[in-house]
Amino acid sequence: MSEPTVGAAPPPEPKPSRRPPTTRLPAAAFLLSIIAALALAIVYWQGGQPQAEGILLSVALGGIGVGVIAWAHRFLPPGPDVEERPLTASSDEELERLDRELIGSEEEIGRRRVLVRLFGAALGALGLAALFPLRSLGPRPGRGLRTSPFTSGDHLVTEQGERVRPGDIAADGVITVFPEHKVSDADASTLLIHLRPGQNRPRPGRDDWSVDQLVAYSKICTHAGCPVGLYQAQRGLLLCPCHQSTFEVADGCRPVFGPAARSLPQLPLDTDDGGYLIAGGPFSGPVGPAFWDQLR
Amino acid sequence: MAAAPDAAEAAEEAGHRVKPPLTPKLVRWFDRRLGGARLARKTLDKVFPDHWSFLLGEVSLYCFVVLVLTGTYLALFFSPSQATVTYSGSYGPLRGVEMSEAYNSAIRLSFDVRAGLVMRQIHHWAALLFLAAIVAHLARIFFTGAFRRPRELNWMIGVTMLVLAMVNGFAGYSLLDDQLSGTGLRVANAIILSIPVVGTWVSSLAFGGPYPGPDMLQRLFVAHVLLIPALLGILIAVHLALVVRHKHTQFPGPGRREDNVYGQRFWPTYTAKAGGLFFLVAAVLAALGGLAQINAIWVSGPYRPADASSASQPDWYMGWADGGLRLMPPWEIRAFGFTVPNPFFPGVLLPSVVFGILYLWPFIEARFAHDDVEHHLLDRPRDHAVRTGIGVAAFTFIAIMLLAGSSDVIATTFGISVNAVIWILRTVLLVAPPIAGLVAARLCVEVRRGEGG
């Protein structure tokens, strides 16, 4: 391949006469940068202030940028220059020389088929063994995904750990509750909602799942796991802020809009001898977003 | 250069003592140790074509440099630990609140470390601009056909860097363990869970157990600070080496041919302009970092899995995926006790298809256009109506999904029902991209006809 030559391209048409370039703009830019950098050091020394830091840093950097570019515009050769660009592909001669070097290796591989296969298997086995440390990254996915956060008899508590009585929630009210000893469990948050008389339309077999117009549903959206925190009391809807899945509370939290495809699981409610709310059993279905074998 | 001897003569004439030039001494000092004077001269003489759109890749490179510099500073203060601590710093409304050490260190950095907040904000703005520059650069490469032979490998490296940058940005802002990013991690986990057959395994291995997992932040930190930046660094080096190898493409014009490069020499002019651009990009990021508040984690509060805020979105470059999740109708496949959950389709399948097509595009186009010769002259978008139309359709599709990601913000800002917004965007998503593509292709043809082409 021939060495690329750099030559001057045909000169551009003469531009209308301009004042000869001066060093004024680049010099001023650099000067401004110096002042800004000094000011920045002072601001920092005095305790700092975000807006001042940002602006001064910006001017310090920008002054250098403007100065260097303005210098280039005024004093450095503007070109245009030309360079030869050879074809990327090599000449046939070179390719054949390379072929000759490599083809021997291909033939060797062809002759030693057993060795090649064993070699491949050895690399493969090593690769497989190397995957095993990855196995230690986490436990087998299992019980946690399927276990209901509530079991029968668990007390419902607030985030502060206080047990809840039915009278604590006003009509049209909602609070978030947790199983008594699992307040920090990411899947345990549950909504306790006080519906108006006659509003609830329990699913078959769930007539006794409510206590004093109170119903409880998992707060973890069955779509992608965000907490369904928006309760529209007048329309009896729960709205998830992430992707706008909407659930109708009175109808077993059936999804009525958005991407969620499953109702929020319901928690049966009961009260203990002291009048505190407890779970009457586990959730009606798996909590949270779906996965491959969730229903098995 | 010719100037030096004249200056020396002039100075001599004026009676000043002439200093011998430093250049020959420096050159020989290095050459005795490295050799390669010829290689150096060839490099300095390399010609780079001059067009503003050819600088977009550089803008993303400089954003990456700023990210590494500011990121290194931040990593000296941030602690990726999920251990619970009680806040005792200077921000009153959080004093006494329990939070992870990660969130605590981020708040401390923002309020109690001098210039810490500015560094954090510059870092985050740099990430947003990094992705924007990459996308703009990708669009330029696509619409001018710069991905054609011999540059297909470089295109694929570029797409890989786009994916890595997106992932790293998401990992970065999720490290802070604030309410907004924690919500996003929950959604990411749900998407991973939705992968058929192996989803639960991948989730458990990645998070170290059921969500949130005890090592979640630690692993994000290693990925964000070490693994992905190292990969990006290597890929950037290869990407630039290939550009040097192939030499840069150029638009057709007077004097420009397939077998030459017409522009400016690398040294000194191009170097000066490129170096100056770095400082300008850094200046823009510094200004944003000081003047525009971003990710005010003290308002969103520490992450609690039981809470969420309205207007929860990921950063813009993930917004299209979130939009897909919002627009997807409630379809789920359930058969024989197995489920293919709803988030799988917009969260796994669609991005795989999009990036799959993106990766293979040079080969797809070469096949359908029956064109696999070397190209170094670029197409103007109007010269290739089919490609331009398809590209416009694709960008329209992604843009609408991006819009859908802000559905509730659109609803509140314009006073429209969020349900209506979603229904409208579902329709527009299906209808607008083909229309936009056809219109764009038609425009190309019309403009060329007007030129007599």
Added chain:
Amino acid sequence: MTGRLRPGAVGFGALVALAAVAFAISYAHAQDAGGGARARDPALVERGRVLFQTGCTSCHGVEGQGTDQGPSLVGVGAAAADFQLRTGRMPLAVSGKQAVRKPPAYDDAQIDALVAYVASLGPGPAVPDVDVGQADVVTGGQLYRANCAACHNAAGTGGALSYGHNAPSLLQATPVEVVEAMRTGPGQMPVFGPDAISDEEAADIARYVTGELQHPDDRGGFPLGATGPVPEGFVAWIVGIVVVGGALRWIVRGHHV
């Protein structure tokens, strides 16, 4: 004279005792759901009734019992009426759409009268007495993020609800309005009763809203609407296109030949 109390002193003491008892009784009554001592002022209630007849009966019925245009006001309490009237939500401008904050249609005296009348229709929450000076902003913030941010947004700028409704911005609310809304659940808002969120906690939330949210610590710069990644993404693109794009053109075209 020593040793014997003067008749005047005894009389005066009895008067004071009587006054104290009367005050205690009326104070105790004022705390009940009847809407406070003012509700018992018949003249105020009558003035309210007159205003009610002219401005409210078309939707709420002649005796506030409700029609298909508007709900019953029996038992909503002084707090609900006070909230709706002071924020200007009532009278409703357009029936069927969500009530929004607007300049109140009545002055303070008229509002007091209407509130007294509505309170007299049936027992309901009284206008709360909110003292944010003693309230705890830290607890307020935690409770706000746990109970309120889902609808009203972590920064209090409001958020979208279903089917055209929205949770409004809290940036203009007074402490009393915040607590009134919690106790009465206006519109789509649920009710946060005193057994779920105590009066102290409600004051804490009111302090957080009127303090931190309405006067935010924006030390990072322009808050861009405090709506998170959406405006941030816009700004990145606009700055990118305008500023960086402009810089690129200058770099390439700015040569002095």
